[in-house]
Amino acid sequence: MNQTFLMFILVAMPAIGAAVSISSRLVAGAYVSAILVPTSISWVLMHPEHLLATTFMTIAYILVLLFASHENEKLLTRSVAIRRERDEMVRHLERSNEEVKAAVTRAEAAALARTRVLAAASHDLRQPLHALSVYSAILAASPTPATLDEVATHIDQLVRSLGALLHGLLDLSQLSSGHYVPVRQRFALDALIASVCAEFEAAAAAKGLYFTRELRPVTLESDPTAVLCIARNLIDNAIKYTERGGLRVRLRHDGLCAILVVEDSGRGIAPAEHDRVFEEFYQLGNAGRDRSQGVGLGLAIVERLVTLIGARISLRSRLGAGSRFEVRMPGVRETAPPVAVATPPPPPAAALEAATGARPTIYLVDDEPDIVRGMTTLLRAWQLEVRTALDAAGTAALFDAGGCPDLLIADLRLRGNEHGPALVARLRALHGEFPVVFITGETSSEALREARATRWPLLHKPVDAQTLRATIASLLAPAARL
Numbered sequence: 001m002n003q004t005f006l007m008f009i010l011v012a013m014p015a016i017g018a019a020v021s022i023s024s025r026l027v028a029g030a031y032v033s034a035i036l037v038p039t040s041i042s043w044v045l046m047h048p049e050h051l052l053a054t055t056f057m058t059i060a061y062i063l064v065l066l067f068a069s070h071e072n073e074k075l076l077t078r079s080v081a082i083r084r085e086r087d088e089m090v091r092h093l094e095r096s097n098e099e100v101k102a103a104v105t106r107a108e109a110a111a112l113a114r115t116r117v118l119a120a121a122s123h124d125l126r127q128p129l130h131a132l133s134v135y136s137a138i139l140a141a142s143p144t145p146a147t148l149d150e151v152a153t154h155i156d157q158l159v160r161s162l163g164a165l166l167h168g169l170l171d172l173s174q175l176s177s178g179h180y181v182p183v184r185q186r187f188a189l190d191a192l193i194a195s196v197c198a199e200f201e202a203a204a205a206a207k208g209l210y211f212t213r214e215l216r217p218v219t220l221e222s223d224p225t226a227v228l229c230i231a232r233n234l235i236d237n238a239i240k241y242t243e244r245g246g247l248r249v250r251l252r253h254d255g256l257c258a259i260l261v262v263e264d265s266g267r268g269i270a271p272a273e274h275d276r277v278f279e280e281f282y283q284l285g286n287a288g289r290d291r292s293q294g295v296g297l298g299l300a301i302v303e304r305l306v307t308l309i310g311a312r313i314s315l316r317s318r319l320g321a322g323s324r325f326e327v328r329m330p331g332v333r334e335t336a337p338p339v340a341v342a343t344p345p346p347p348p349a350a351a352l353e354a355a356t357g358a359r360p361t362i363y364l365v366d367d368e369p370d371i372v373r374g375m376t377t378l379l380r381a382w383q384l385e386v387r388t389a390l391d392a393a394g395t396a397a398l399f400d401a402g403g404c405p406d407l408l409i410a411d412l413r414l415r416g417n418e419h420g421p422a423l424v425a426r427l428r429a430l431h432g433e434f435p436v437v438f439i440t441g442e443t444s445s446e447a448l449r450e451a452r453a454t455r456w457p458l459l460h461k462p463v464d465a466q467t468l469r470a471t472i473a474s475l476l477a478p479a480a481r482l
Helices: 002-020 025-046 048-140 145-177 189-206 224-240 298-308 369-381 392-402 420-431 445-452 465-476
Strands: 185-188 210-215 219-222 246-254 257-264 312-317 323-330 361-365 385-389 407-411 436-440 458-460
Touching: 025 048, 048 145, 185 189, 189 210, 189 224, 189 246, 219 224, 219 323, 224 246, 224 257, 224 298, 224 323, 298 312, 361 369, 361 392, 369 385, 385 392, 392 420, 407 420, 407 465, 420 436, 436 465, 458 465
Parallel strands: 210 246, 361 385, 361 407, 407 436, 436 458
Antiparallel strands: 185 219, 246 257, 257 323, 312 323
């Protein structure tokens, strides 16, 4: 009886050992063999007649225990894998929650920014429109010549203000929505900055400001349109907010970075306001939204363009001590560009008549009758012969009757889904070469790319009279026909 009980204990021990050593088949096999093999040998020595049965049962028992250990090890491995997957899923959910929270925060900030922009834009649109309605009523009341001159001056200022606001909003919209795609090309940065300086010299002189420039030769590979806009806005702001002294524009390069510095002796900016000046419609010292001080979009556009071309902008300023904006632009190259980028100053108004020696003929094509009437009156006031059309068929009739004009002014999108560039291409194939200027209210990047591909000037509505006249004069000049 004691012997049987002892054998039961010795046989049960391997099963218990296999159960507690499920992490390793090798450990379980070694443990089981170390107990069962000596036990089986002892049993056979005491009972030789049970040799075959004892051997068979021992081997079978060992195999059963090893199989159980193997299954237990697989179960443990799967359990560990499931726990790891669960932990990874929890971490992924935590990351996703953080990303969702960040996206919600960005969306809320963007919504607040849009609300602020729309509120400011609504105010800045309503005010000049109200003033225009008042001036319209004055014009309808048969004013005196002196009053008429005053009203004309004010209307011109209001239209310029509205145009600046609209162009700024469109530029900001394009940059914020990602529709503006930078075009990298190699150009002479010093020539581009020099052209911008020449553009603003008259404005600085009118305020009695000095305007100095130190431009070292720099060849840059970047987006010249973006760089041009950055320089224009910075220099325009420097002149706008400087009453005494003047401004200085410097250009140099440090390794692969071009460094543009625009500094002035203006009113300066308090340190607490340094970040806010890059917000839309934020203007220092202009709580009343005086439109003569601009619309407050220039630096917001600059900041987005700087980010877009991979540059960096920094500001150093304090109240009463002027401001210094520094833009570091990557992409400096050693070799000179094939063609230097430069924007010549607009030609004088007298060039309209002097360039051709005769009264130029202008064909005007636009599907808005009000625009056609207004433009016709303006162009005839400039001593131009104007013939008009509202669609592609009317334009074809103009060419059939009068041949090629000295200049075609065409809207980008016409009636019947007709596009200005396509119409011009057909007319040129039939009648030969003639200069063209496109005027558009389009904002879609595809339509604008189509127009820019023609390499003719593209003006955005509303177009101020000075820009329109300068563009027409440049196209009527003999050099434009070569």
